[in-house]
Amino acid sequence: MENIFNIDKKLLHLSNTVLKDCEPYFKEVENICEYNQLKVLKAFCENNVSETHFKETTGYGYDDRGREVLDCVFKDIVKAEDALVRHNFTCGTHALTVALFGILRPNDTITCVTGTPYDTIKSVIGINSNTEQGTLKDFKINYKQVELLKNGSPNLQEIKSVAKSSKIIYIQRSRGYSLRNSMSISDIEKIVETVKKESKDTIVFVDNCYGEFVETKEPTEVGADLIVGSLIKNAGGGLAKTGGYIAGKKPLVELCSYRLTTPGTGREIGCTMGNNRNMYMGIFFAPNVTSEAIKTSIYTTRLYEKLGFNVMPNYKNKRHCIVSTIFLENKKRLISFCKGIQKGSPIDSFISPEPNAMPGYDCEVIMAGGSFIQGSSIEISADAPLREPFCVYVQGGLNFNSAKMTILLSAQNLLKDNLLKII
Numbered sequence: 490m491e492n493i494f495n496i497d498k499k500l501l502h503l504s505n506t507v508l509k510d511c512e513p514y515f516k517e518v519e520n521i522c523e524y525n526q527l528k529v530l531k532a533f534c535e536n537n538v539s540e541t542h543f544k545e546t547t548g549y550g551y552d553d554r555g556r557e558v559l560d561c562v563f564k565d566i567v568k569a570e571d572a573l574v575r576h577n578f579t580c581g582t583h584a585l586t587v588a589l590f591g592i593l594r595p596n597d598t599i600t601c602v603t604g605t606p607y608d609t610i611k612s613v614i615g616i617n618s619n620t621e622q623g624t625l626k627d628f629k630i631n632y633k634q635v636e637l638l639k640n641g642s643p644n645l646q647e648i649k650s651v652a653k654s655s656k657i658i659y660i661q662r663s664r665g666y667s668l669r670n671s672m673s674i675s676d677i678e679k680i681v682e683t684v685k686k687e688s689k690d691t692i693v694f695v696d697n698c699y700g701e702f703v704e705t706k707e708p709t710e711v712g713a714d715l716i717v718g719s720l721i722k723n724a725g726g727g728l729a730k731t732g733g734y735i736a737g738k739k740p741l742v743e744l745c746s747y748r749l750t751t752p753g754t755g756r757e758i759g760c761t762m763g764n765n766r767n768m769y770m771g772i773f774f775a776p777n778v779t780s781e782a783i784k785t786s787i788y789t790t791r792l793y794e795k796l797g798f799n800v801m802p803n804y805k806n807k808r809h810c811i812v813s814t815i816f817l818e819n820k821k822r823l824i825s826f827c828k829g830i831q832k833g834s835p836i837d838s839f840i841s842p843e844p845n846a847m848p849g850y851d852c853e854v855i856m857a858g859g860s861f862i863q864g865s866s867i868e869i870s871a872d873a874p875l876r877e878p879f880c881v882y883v884q885g886g887l888n889f890n891s892a893k894m895t896i897l898l899s900a901q902n903l904l905k906d907n908l909l910k911i912i
């Protein structure tokens with residue numbers, strides 16, 4: 490085949506070996522994808538989705554059938570009692586915030602049982618920022634944390650001891666941008682069992698970002714009370730232009746709807762302004778797009794392992810989220826890697842990213858992401874805080890053939906900058 494991107498011969502050869510190594514793991518990903526795709530198709534058929542559901546509504550958006558049916562489709566996919574799928578959620582953090590403020594009341598306690606939560610959530614809880622204004626803490630909501638065990642699994646004994654005194658047990662499914670393991674559905678099931686045995690009314694709440702459609706079940710299928718996520722990650726299939734979702738037990742989703750709009754109006758309002766078609770299509774494509782992102786992750790970790798770097802997870806490990814970590818060992822490599830990713834992105838390939846200060850970080854950060862949807866991380870993207878242990882977090886890939894080339898171009902850029910040797 491013609492070497493369209495002029496990739497170094499040795500690198501191409503290595504890539505072909507890597508693809509062979511990945512094959513059996515790709516097969517597993519394809520099986521999961523097929524199952525999830527059928528789950529989604531069934532939910533569309535059973536809810537009689539039709540062209541009329543894509544009609545644009547404005548103003549209050551009363552009786553927006555498209556909005557109502559989309560909620561039903563989503564709840565059926567994740568086997569929940571109810572769901573809110575809305576373009577009005579500005580991001581995942583916003584959906585999580587609406588859910589937390591919807592459910593928690595003064596003097597309640599929320600306990601995160603997967604160690605330190607995602608950066609933006611720390612600011613919502615009130616354990617990150619200089620100001621407590623507007624945070625859960627400001628509303629007299631207590632926060633506790635249970636660390637993961639040394640081997641990366643949840644500390645069930647400790648979780649048992651905090652279950653009764655917690656209104657919410659909070660689980661983050663993805664590793665996010667930390668060096669811990671992602672939680673498998675089986676881990677989540679164990680946490681649910683532990684909590685419910687001790688205190689059946691305690692709410693098990695899952696930050697589901699980056700985890701949707703990676704396995705054949707969602708947390709709501711193993712007893713979690715509420716899941717929350719973003720539509721510009723896995724669940725939006727790269728087509729939803731913005732938005733998020735909340736799904737789970739009916740009374741909880743109802744409470745969240747009062748915070749999304751107002752007590753009294755709840756889910757009855759919220760015009761969709763022509764967003765429905767993209768949200769339906771995005772959810773329809775989500776299993777497939779997620780599987781392309783997982784293949785990209787498996788390929789990326791194997792390629793960089795072969796290039797001599799530590800990676801997390803290993804290409805052989807079962808995936809529970811779409812994020813891969815590569816330990817590039819120094820600043821120069823982080824910068825060169827991200828510049829290479831940008832060069833191979835479909836949008837803004839001509840831009841060269843530079844490290845910069847970012848709110849919420851104690852160091853400069855460099856980010857590469859040439860995506861159709863601004864900041865979308867189901868599209869191929871990379872983020873690297875310029876600090877020890879100098880790792881880059883890579884995620885996404887709308888389709889494997891394209892994302893594989895983007896990853897190869899990151900290695901090609903490292904070669905060009907003399908930061909890599911192929912042995």
Ligand SMILES: *Cc1c(COP(=O)(O)O)cnc(C)c1O
Nearest residue numbers: 580581582607663665698699719
């Ligand atoms: C992306 C993400 C969020 C939400 O982030 P947004 O940028 O606000 O969408 C929360 N938790 C985890 C684990 C995430 O990956």
